[in-house]
Amino acid sequence: MTFLLPGQPVPVRTPTTIGPGVYLKHGQLRASLAGTLADDPNQTPAIHRQRPHPPAPNSLILGTVTRLSPLHAVVAISVVDGIPLPAGEEFMGMIRTQDIRATERDKVKTTDCFRGGDVVKGLVISLGDARSYYITTARNDLGVIFATSEAGATMEPVSWQEMRCPITGRIEKRKCAKPENL
Amino acid sequence: MSSDALRAQIFQRLHPHAYLDRFLAEGVRPDGRESCAWRDVFVNVGSISTADGSALVRMGKTIVVCGVKAEIAEPELDSPDLGFIVPNIDLPAMCSPKFKPGPPSEEAQVLSERLNDALVRSNILPLDTLCIASGRAAWCLYIDTTCLNYDGNAFDAALVAIMAALGNTTLPQATFDLDTSTTTCSRDVHVPLSLNKIRRVVGLSFGCVGGSTPTLLADPTSFEEPLLTSTVSIVVDVEGGVVSVERGTMGENDGGQGETSASQDTGSLGECILMAKERAVVLHKLFE
Amino acid sequence: MAQNPFDRRRINGPEESFLPVFEPGQERPTTWNARCGRQSTDIRQIFLQPGLISQANGSAYIETEKTKLACAVYGPRQSKSTTYSEKGKLNIEVKFAPFSCTRRRYPLHDAEDRSLAVAIHQSIASSVRLELFPKSTIDVFITIIENDGIEGCVASGAIAASTALADAGIEMFGLVTSCSAAVRGDDIRLDPTEEETNTSDGVVVVACMPALSSITNVWQSGRITAEVTLRCMEMCQDRCIDIHSVIAHSLSSMNKAP
Numbered sequence: 032m033t034f035l036l037p038g039q040p041v042p043v044r045t046p047t048t049i050g051p052g053v054y055l056k057h058g059q060l061r062a063s064l065a066g067t068l069a070d071d072p073n074q075t076p077a078i079h080r081q082r083p084h085p086p087a088p089n090s091l092i093l094g095t096v097t098r099l100s101p102l103h104a105v106v107a108i109s110v111v112d113g114i115p116l117p118a119g120e121e122f123m124g125m126i127r128t129q130d131i132r133a134t135e136r137d138k139v140k141t142t143d144c145f146r147g148g149d150v151v152k153g154l155v156i157s158l159g160d161a162r163s164y165y166i167t168t169a170r171n172d173l174g175v176i177f178a179t180s181e182a183g184a185t186m187e188p189v190s191w192q193e194m195r196c197p198i199t200g201r202i203e204k205r206k207c208a209k210p211e212n213l
Numbered sequence: 214m215s216s217d218a219l220r221a222q223i224f225q226r227l228h229p230h231a232y233l234d235r236f237l238a239e240g241v242r243p244d245g246r247e248s249c250a251w252r253d254v255f256v257n258v259g260s261i262s263t264a265d266g267s268a269l270v271r272m273g274k275t276i277v278v279c280g281v282k283a284e285i286a287e288p289e290l291d292s293p294d295l296g297f298i299v300p301n302i303d304l305p306a307m308c309s310p311k312f313k314p315g316p317p318s319e320e321a322q323v324l325s326e327r328l329n330d331a332l333v334r335s336n337i338l339p340l341d342t343l344c345i346a347s348g349r350a351a352w353c354l355y356i357d358t359t360c361l362n363y364d365g366n367a368f369d370a371a372l373v374a375i376m377a378a379l380g381n382t383t384l385p386q387a388t389f390d391l392d393t394s395t396t397t398c399s400r401d402v403h404v405p406l407s408l409n410k411i412r413r414v415v416g417l418s419f420g421c422v423g424g425s426t427p428t429l430l431a432d433p434t435s436f437e438e439p440l441l442t443s444t445v446s447i448v449v450d451v452e453g454g455v456v457s458v459e460r461g462t463m464g465e466n467d468g469g470q471g472e473t474s475a476s477q478d479t480g481s482l483g484e485c486i487l488m489a490k491e492r493a494v495v496l497h498k499l500f501e
Numbered sequence: 502m503a504q505n506p507f508d509r510r511r512i513n514g515p516e517e518s519f520l521p522v523f524e525p526g527q528e529r530p531t532t533w534n535a536r537c538g539r540q541s542t543d544i545r546q547i548f549l550q551p552g553l554i555s556q557a558n559g560s561a562y563i564e565t566e567k568t569k570l571a572c573a574v575y576g577p578r579q580s581k582s583t584t585y586s587e588k589g590k591l592n593i594e595v596k597f598a599p600f601s602c603t604r605r606r607y608p609l610h611d612a613e614d615r616s617l618a619v620a621i622h623q624s625i626a627s628s629v630r631l632e633l634f635p636k637s638t639i640d641v642f643i644t645i646i647e648n649d650g651i652e653g654c655v656a657s658g659a660i661a662a663s664t665a666l667a668d669a670g671i672e673m674f675g676l677v678t679s680c681s682a683a684v685r686g687d688d689i690r691l692d693p694t695e696e697e698t699n700t701s702d703g704v705v706v707v708a709c710m711p712a713l714s715s716i717t718n719v720w721q722s723g724r725i726t727a728e729v730t731l732r733c734m735e736m737c738q739d740r741c742i743d744i745h746s747v748i749a750h751s752l753s754s755m756n757k758a759p
Binding site for chain 1: 710
């Protein structure tokens with residue numbers, strides 16, 4: 032495995048597709064990252080590097096709800112595609128009411144789906160506007176994955192629309208994500 | 214990176230309190246230290262030729278550099294025989310994602326003030342030794358510290374750097390000419406500062422975390438710092454004398470849980486002072 | 502000399518203070534002396550260490566005798582600007598430590614910081630694949646710890662920045678290296694010290710990507726003929742290839758370590 036540096040030619044003949052970490056210019060394939068070439072059976076040359084990166088369309092994100100309005104919920108994104116951003120770094124995301132759930136979109140109230148401090152799993156649908164990325168939770172596996180009840184305990188989901196506090200037994204409304212191991 | 218390590222990192226990012234709590238319940242800290250263990254300190258003096266004295270200090274991953282620049286100024290009217298020391302610390306945007314570019318953050322301002330306090334209180338450098346000619350000329354030492362990598366406890370690291378840089382500082386022999394009212398310095402003769410070496414001080418900082426296992430943490434890292442419920446900072450001189458003790462309570466008090474009764478409080482403070490004195494012996498050895 | 506600008510956010514000294522004035526006579530003449538221990542085409546030994554600043558996404562510390570600086574890369578971060586942009590932004594900030602120069606520098610940004618940042622930006626910007634980072638900013642912060650000539654700082658700053666970007670895993674077209682030259686008459690000296698640039702007719706700084714054999718930035722100042730400038734550029738480019746192997750070595754040994 033040879034170690035490549037940005038700008039170094041990649042020793043591959045005629046690639047059909049090119050992966051991340053390499054680029055094609057003037058007919059020459061070159062590395063754009065420092066690292067070793069991935070051993071890919073599909074013959075797609077790429078240099079993989081796990082580093083925190085900004086959200087892109089179709090990125091799976093985790094974030095904390097920081098603000099609610101009747102039209103949207105604002106999320107501070109802290110994990111992108113399974114890689115946490117460094118402490119102190121975050122991207123702003125927005126879940127608009129029409130993107131919270133797949134059905135009965137016009138009856139959705141943001142306060143029945145999220146509360147400040149909830150940890151939400153979502154999917155980036157577009158780069159959004161200058162301020163935030165647009166995020167959707169309209170899928171079974173997306174939504175609130177961690178929430179604290181009014182009594183201060185970690186709640187458990189009882190249905191896709193409700194969570195229960197283990198101390199008081201009270202039910203609070205959330206748009207829950209289906210737990211992974213079910 | 215394995216997926217387990219990634220999962221741990223995600224948990225740390227989303228639930229820092231619970232993450233730290235789980236470590237402390239096992240009796241270790243996230244960086245592998247015991248609760249009252251200190252990070253290793255390395256000091257390198259005199260590597261910066263543009264400064265009259267300098268030191269680079271690494272405390273774990275925290276890196277600070279201190280440089281002393283000497284200039285000549287006219288003493289204040291009400292203290293004609295005293296020189297000046299002007300200590301400042303900079304926490305630039307380079308050293309941590311939590312600092313933003315621009316004027317000194319609140320944190321940097323407080324830190325500069327605390328370092329100044331430690332310098333003045335310890336009287337390590339009597340200001341009258343900086344006098345060149347009474348009422349006419351005196352040395353002004355600008356003691357600037359810059360943080361290159363902020364991994365917590367900048368106060369202790371900066372104080373070591375300042376002490377080491379002062380120990381490394383030499384001033385040119387200066388003479389004041391009454392006729393021309395000018396100070397001239399010798400090119401060849403440089404003298405070290407007249408430091409009051411037994412008054413040399415080091416800082417020892419602790420943090421306290423609440424949660425399910427309240428623990429005292431020595432030399433907190435930048436991950437631990439925002440999770441602390443209170444801090445204790447002790448300044449100790451060469452003979453083991455306590456020069457100052459500062460105790461701060463952080464805003465993170467969850468409904469009075471962080472509060473401790475007065476007797477409990479003095480108990481843990483006494484414990485801190487004992488540990489600080491023990492550690493101070495090790496730090497003071499670095500200057501020899 | 503310099504007025505101390507009163508700033509309530511810092512510990513302030515006396516209103517005015519002056520650099521010590523040395524007795525006349527024994528002053529070392531600052532002239533275009535013969536170099537000792539170094540040929541005019543030799544550059545100073547480079548010590549380059551990536552990854553020193555653990556808090557940053559990528560970093561590099563560089564030392565060439567009396568020029569010492571540290572560089573940290575943060576991001577890609579969300580841009581603070583209010584306009585949407587398809588391309589990423591490269592933000593470079595340079596700071597002199599107060600003790601880094603012969604004169605103490607007051608901790609405020611001045612024109613020199615900015616011009617240095619612009620020169621380094623110019624050297625680096627075209628090497629970064631900014632089209633991959635829509636809406637994002639890549640912050641490059643440089644602190645100069647010891648300064649031995651501005652030209653050396655520009656060259657070392659560009660090398661450190663490029664190394665730090667590679668360390669951070671930011672996609673680039675190639676690594677940037679940089680070298681400076683000072684000219685006096687027909688004499689060309691590479692990687693000059695501050696004393697040499699002060700007594701020279703002019704200086705040239707070249708930044709290039711040796712892997713792509715393309716130049717990213719040329720900065721020439723002073724009175725130099727076109728032919729000599731071109732010769733300087735060629736000599737600098739030759740040295741840049743050597744510097745490239747220094748970066749390559751530091752990055753690959755870094756990659757093996759963890």
